[in-house]
Each structure stands twice: as C-alpha cells, then as structure tokens.
Amino acid sequence: MTTLRxxxxxxxxxxxxxxxxxxxAGHSRPNRPLAHRVWRGRPEDPRWVRPAFLALLLVIALxxxxxxxxxxxxxxxxxxxxxxxxxxxxxxxxxxxDAANAITVxxxxxxxxxxxxxxxxxxxxxxxxxxPQVLMGVATAGVLYAAVRRRFSAAAGLIAMVVFALTxxxxxxxxxxxxxxxxxxxxxxxxxxxxxxxxxxxxxxxVWAGVAVGFAFLSKTLQAFLILPPLAVxxxxxxxxxxxxRLGQLGLSALATVVAGGWWVAIVELWPxxxxxxxxxxxxxxxxxxxxxxxxxxRINGDETGSVGGGGGRSGGQWGEPGxxxxxxxEIGGQISWLLPAALILLVAGVCLTWRAGGRLxxxxxxxxxxxxxxxxxxxxxxxxxxxxxxxxxxxxxHQYYTVALAPYLAALVGMGTTVLWEERSRWxxxxxxxxxxxxxxxxxxxxxxxxxxxxxxxxxxxxVGGSAGAAGLLIGxxxxxxxxxxxxxxxxxxxLAGPTAYTLSTLNTGHQGSIVTAGPSAAGSMGGPGGGGRxxxxxxxxxxxxxMRPPGGAGQQGGGTGRPPTGGQGGNxxxxxxxxxxxxxxxxxxAPxxxxxxGGAPSGGGMGxxxxxxxxxxxxxxxxxxxxxxxxxxxxxxxxxxxxxYQLATGEPVMAIGxxxxxxxxxxxxxxxxxxxDGRIHYFIAGGTGGGGGNGGTSSEISSWxxxxxxxxxxxxxxxxxxTRPQH
Numbered sequence: 001m002t003t004l005r006x007x008x009x010x011x012x013x014x015x016x017x018x019x020x021x022x023x024x025a026g027h028s029r030p031n032r033p034l035a036h037r038v039w040r041g042r043p044e045d046p047r048w049v050r051p052a053f054l055a056l057l058l059v060i061a062l063x064x065x066x067x068x069x070x071x072x073x074x075x076x077x078x079x080x081x082x083x084x085x086x087x088x089x090x091x092x093x094x095x096x097x098d099a100a101n102a103i104t105v106x107x108x109x110x111x112x113x114x115x116x117x118x119x120x121x122x123x124x125x126x127x128x129x130x131x132p133q134v135l136m137g138v139a140t141a142g143v144l145y146a147a148v149r150r151r152f153s154a155a156a157g158l159i160a161m162v163v164f165a166l167t168x169x170x171x172x173x174x175x176x177x178x179x180x181x182x183x184x185x186x187x188x189x190x191x192x193x194x195x196x197x198x199x200x201x202x203x204x205x206x207v208w209a210g211v212a213v214g215f216a217f218l219s220k221t222l223q224a225f226l227i228l229p230p231l232a233v234x235x236x237x238x239x240x241x242x243x244x245x246r247l248g249q250l251g252l253s254a255l256a257t258v259v260a261g262g263w264w265v266a267i268v269e270l271w272p273x274x275x276x277x278x279x280x281x282x283x284x285x286x287x288x289x290x291x292x293x294x295x296x297x298x299r300i301n302g303d304e305t306g307s308v309g310g311g312g313g314r315s316g317g318q319w320g321e322p323g324x325x326x327x328x329x330x331e332i333g334g335q336i337s338w339l340l341p342a343a344l345i346l347l348v349a350g351v352c353l354t355w356r357a358g359g360r361l362x363x364x365x366x367x368x369x370x371x372x373x374x375x376x377x378x379x380x381x382x383x384x385x386x387x388x389x390x391x392x393x394x395x396x397x398x399h400q401y402y403t404v405a406l407a408p409y410l411a412a413l414v415g416m417g418t419t420v421l422w423e424e425r426s427r428w429x430x431x432x433x434x435x436x437x438x439x440x441x442x443x444x445x446x447x448x449x450x451x452x453x454x455x456x457x458x459x460x461x462x463x464x465v466g467g468s469a470g471a472a473g474l475l476i477g478x479x480x481x482x483x484x485x486x487x488x489x490x491x492x493x494x495x496x497l498a499g500p501t502a503y504t505l506s507t508l509n510t511g512h513q514g515s516i517v518t519a520g521p522s523a524a525g526s527m528g529g530p531g532g533g534g535r536x537x538x539x540x541x542x543x544x545x546x547x548x549m550r551p552p553g554g555a556g557q558q559g560g561g562t563g564r565p566p567t568g569g570q571g572g573n574x575x576x577x578x579x580x581x582x583x584x585x586x587x588x589x590x591x592a593p594x595x596x597x598x599x600g601g602a603p604s605g606g607g608m609g610x611x612x613x614x615x616x617x618x619x620x621x622x623x624x625x626x627x628x629x630x631x632x633x634x635x636x637x638x639x640x641x642x643x644x645x646x647y648q649l650a651t652g653e654p655v656m657a658i659g660x661x662x663x664x665x666x667x668x669x670x671x672x673x674x675x676x677x678x679d680g681r682i683h684y685f686i687a688g689g690t691g692g693g694g695g696n697g698g699t700s701s702e703i704s705s706w707x708x709x710x711x712x713x714x715x716x717x718x719x720x721x722x723x724x725t726r727p728q729h
Contacts, residue, residue, distance in 0.1 A: 106281025137174030214260025230382025346417025442467020
C-alpha cells in the first residue's frame, strides 16, 4: 500500500461531529456485526491491517507474560502495600504499607489500586500482582498505535508498537510493580487526547487530557506534569480555533487536572491526622510536603529531607553527573537510548518535511486548518525532549527505570519519521536522512553492545555490518531498483532493532527483584541488575522502593519468607545486582556483607543494604508471628519498610514499618510507640533494621534502644525478636 504524504491526507473524521444524513431509500448501509468491525477495522484499510495490529498486541502480551513469576513479589515495598490494600479498604484508599494503617508508601496510591483489586480477586501471588502491569503495557502499545495511526500509515503505527515493546526498560517496567507503568500509560493517553483536540479544536478531548494528567499525578506526583509545558504551548499556538477559545479550553483542561488529581489530596489533607495513616516520606505528616519536597523539587535540586542522598548530586554519583549526556552513559544508555539518536534525527526531519508540505499556516482561525501531522511530531518530540532534559539534569534521586517514561514518545517519533521519509525516498535528501539515521543507530548499538562484551559478542559486529550495508542500500536506492531497496530497508530495520531486542529478551528471561532494577545483561560499571542490589554507600539509594527480594522459594529468599513461592511463582534468577565482583545473589559490592544483612537475617542497621533488601524469614519465625496474631493490631514492628514488608508478605499479617522506607520518618514517635505497647497492640519488635533515622539519634533509634532495654529477647532460629508482652524484670 502506498501511503499518502501528510499534506495530502484528508482531515481525520471528528468523532463529535453530527452523523451523516441517512442514506436514500434502497441504499441502506449494511450493519456489520461488532466482531466483524473489531477484526476488520476501518472499511478503507487493507484487510491485513487490523489482524496485524491485534496479532501484535497478542504477541506483546504473551512475551511480557513469559517467565513473569520469576520476579516473585518484585518490589516488596509496593507488594506489601498491595497486600494491605487487598485486606483493608482504608489501606487501599490511602496506600498504606500495612492493613492496620500505620504509615503509607511515599507515593499516592493510584498505581497500587489495580494490583490490590487483582489480589482481592485472585489471592496474593506474583501473577496477581504483576499481570495488571502487563496489561498496562499492552494498553500503552494500543493507545500508541491509535495515536500514530490517525494521521500516518498503519505501518507507522505498527513500527511504533514494535519499537515500544522492544525497548529494554519497557519490558522491565511493564512486568514490575512500580508506579512507572501506570504513569507511562496515562502520559501516552494524554498525548493522544491532545492530538485529538488539535484536529478540530474540540474541548472535550482537551478536558480528557487533563483528567489523564490528574490520575497520572496520583501515580507519581509531579512527574506527571513534565509534558504539560510543551503540550500547552503547542495547543495555544497551533489549535484551529480563536485565541480566546484556546485559552479557555486550556483553563478547563487545567481545572480537569486539578479535580482528577486533587480530590484524593483534599480528602487526605482534610482527614484528621489521628485517624489516618502517617504520610510516608514526609517529615510533617503532610502529602503536600511530600509532593513538593521529597517527591518534587527535591528531585530537581537534590535537597530531599528524609532521604539518604541524591541520585547524582551536583558532583556526580552512581548514575553519572547530571548533564546532557546522562541518557547515554553506562548506567542509562542500555535501558532507553538505542534508538534515541534516531528519534532526534527523525524529529527534525519530520518537522521540516511536514512544515514544507503544509498547505496552510498553523493558527488560522478556521476549524481543521492545522496540519496535524506536523503537530504530531511537535507533540511527541516536545514530550520526549522535556522529559529527557529534566531527567538529565536532576540532582536528586534518579533511577535507570525512570526512563520508561520516554519509551512511548521515542517509539512514536521513530514510527512516524521512518514512514514519512520512506514515502519521500524518491528525493535524494530523504534517502540521505534515512541512511544516516540507520548508520548512526547501528554505530550507537555497536557502542552499547560493547558495554556487555560477554553477552552475544558476535552481535555488535553483525549490527555494525548490517546497518552499514542497509544504510548504503538506502542511499543509492534510486539506482538499484525497487526490490533491492526493499531488501536494504529490511536489513536496516533488523540491524536497528537487533540490539534492543537482545537486551529485551535477556530481560524477559530474568527475574527482577529489588528497589534498583535494570533491564538487559549487567554492564561493566553498572549498578542495578536483576537483583536490584547495587553499590553500597551514599548517593540516593533511599528511593521508596523495596528491594533485595529474590524469587520466593529460592535460596536465601527475601521477603517471601515462607520457603515456598507465592501463588503461581517459583524460582528465578539468582544473579547479582550488576556490580562487578559482587557476592553472588546479594547485589552488594565486594567486601560488603551479603545483602546488607545483619545477624538473625535482619538488615544491618544503618547500612545501605538494608534499604535495598528485606530480611530472610524462616519457617520458625513465621510460626512465631502467626501465633495469636488475631489478638494484636500489628504482629510485629520493624525499622524500615523493607524489613517490615518481608515479614508481612511471609505471614499475611500487618507489620508496622517504623520510620517508613528510609527509617527516617518521625512515625511513630517514641511516646506513640510506648502507648501502642501499653495497649497491647504490638506483639514483637524485630531486631535490626536500617534507615536514615536508625542509629543516628532519630525516632527509629530511640524506639530500638528503649525496646532493647526494657523487653525480653527471643531467639528463633537465627532471628532475634523482642516480645513486647514480656518486660524485663
């Protein structure tokens, strides 16, 4: 099928327009069954288009479901909150770490809700927690296709889906239980709605975009707002309606964002603090403080009260010094940047081509006058650039997997740009841009593959040779004929996708657990990895994400605690956290205690390993906590959410996380904890723990010292507890 040039495409049909007049008598339109419409798609499409789209969705779903249970509980910090939400609607609403509602996770709860509902229906287990994330990945691919397909060819939409699904960090995060999966889906929906609004200046689509952003805020707070500036400016400048109407529509969209995201914030802030859980990650029990501090401006300037350090900092760190090259460095490059140079080249080429092809200037006050192909490049490109620049210069906590937010934008640009240039391949400059894009992509893949020299060492040379041959074939396409040009295009496509495909397959075949996880094989000098351990020491490991869990049922399991896998789960990866020379299965640096674990299986106080890893829960310890569990509000209390999550997931009973994720939140205070003990609401205190407050004179340290001085120690196997019902005499 020959695809039309953007300037020759008819304006997309407006879903809000009045229906066409009824056909004349004797010419009634056939009423196709729903199943036929779903399978056939648009009447004007070739027959292969819709089946190809549906088949690709199925392939993505099956690929992402492959080996899913190897990740066990994945991020135990969020899995414990999911378990709590499946037991208590109050914990569900607030995003509490435990069903007794002592403290919340340090994010709003929207990303937890689908998983908690799944666990309510199917029971606690890997699949119940992670399948909703997989479905979000499939939905994101579908929305991406719909957005690209409305203005460009079916091939453009399918290419965008393939690029998205084969981006390594995408395969990681849509099989993991962090909030980034829902955030990426809602950001893709936002761009889709804005592009729909741009077609005819319809208010309702802009309002729906605001609703999507509002719910994205309830997933990961201010990161949802990163793409608002370029999209708002784009609509204000190019929308095909009068300026006054544009500004009014943007105001309504902003109002929709406030309502969609603010209703939950208002309830939390107005709810009496004495009857709701403490807001984890804040120092004053305030969600607004959390939003604009630890999870907000602190991520930009590195000033994150209650954290244990920033991701890069002003002087650099484990994810590289903040700067324009961060997305390409040894920590981030293999996650997202395989086709990033190509996307940037195609963005410039696409904007130039559609600008020259546009028959009318943008912004004329006539409905439908805007060239939406050009606008599509600007919308996806602006979202990509804005997000990438903020990520590049963040001085606070930054993790590799954040870059999943870039994947839909990058994929859309590649799909649109390659097909538009292919349509214009009769022009020498279009062939030149395509050839240069392929050559640059092959060269960059060669560099990235060189960072993991032991993983498929032959592939980097195959990519370089294949990419060079494909680029040369595209450059001289006018001389070699149509069929050789098609062969060159196929070789170019394979060479461009071979590197990320290899990393994606490695990701799919590996279980991932912990707070700092990365896609693909471990690169020399990298810090994340399947086990999520990373390098010990200061510098931003205090992100509120649980870690260190090996797949339940494996040796030295973390957080599963039962010696058996959760429902549907078994075994999995036992690799290290990606640090060269690390102790196998621990994710710790050479010479560090395995997993940061202290005596008795609890995380050693104050060490970074405790932040990244939970504790091993033996069968005897599990039985101890489960005995008479119904007589107590919390069967135990532990310093730090990682440690508490391990015991909670093992027993299914509430475990209080003293100090929240980092152990540095002032909750509960010593006086509050004494009151809980006096009222008989906590049975055991788990020895050890970690966090910014532990061992540094904070609340966690005060509680630990008071318990050790006043209550009897109980040793079960290698684990140590304090029985809070048995004072020392």
